[in-house]
Amino acid sequence: MNRSRACVLAISAASLAFVALALAQSRPTPPQRASAPMAVERVQDSRMLGVSLVRFLNNSEADYKAKEGKFADWEELANSAYFQARKGVWAQTEGVAISSGPEIIPGWRLGLVRSADGASYQLMLQNAGDKACMFSFFSNQSGLIYQGEVIGCPARVVPARD
Numbered sequence: 001m002n003r004s005r006a007c008v009l010a011i012s013a014a015s016l017a018f019v020a021l022a023l024a025q026s027r028p029t030p031p032q033r034a035s036a037p038m039a040v041e042r043v044q045d046s047r048m049l050g051v052s053l054v055r056f057l058n059n060s061e062a063d064y065k066a067k068e069g070k071f072a073d074w075e076e077l078a079n080s081a082y083f084q085a086r087k088g089v090w091a092q093t094e095g096v097a098i099s100s101g102p103e104i105i106p107g108w109r110l111g112l113v114r115s116a117d118g119a120s121y122q123l124m125l126q127n128a129g130d131k132a133c134m135f136s137f138f139s140n141q142s143g144l145i146y147q148g149e150v151i152g153c154p155a156r157v158v159p160a161r162d
Contacts, residue, residue, distance in 0.1 A: 049105065060083045120141045
């Protein structure tokens with residue numbers, strides 16, 4: 001049981017590192033003058049927050065399964081001792097509180113489905129503000145985090161670095 005949890009946590013950490021590296025490499029240089037962040041910067045920062053939340057949810061599910069022998073649905077997870085004890089720490093670290101919904105954090109909607117036997121789960125964290133592309137993160141009991149958007153969404157224009 002502990003080995004399985006350690007594997008899920010290791011995969012989650014590696015996935016987060018890969019996504020962070022990819023986003024860091026594509027991050028535009030900040031504007032030279034003191035002004036509000038560009039829209040592209042806000043989207044990327046928001047995506048890092050989304051990845052962090054999905055990682056937190058995956059870790060919470062892994063802990064719940066280690067203690068209860070099954071994965072949790074959203075109500076069970078949100079009320080679990082592990083989640084309650086650590087959501088405040090996550091909120092302090094990320095600067096935003098987790099709520100029960102419909103937006104779990106401002107600008108992001110959560111969909112969490114657990115199988116009837118509790119052996120698996122799937123989650124989707126969707127950017128509520130992205131009406132055109134509906135950018136979302138997806139994960140499941142593997143701990144891997146995927147990203148996607150509506151097929152045919154216009155390519156994002158990222159300013160070139162000087």
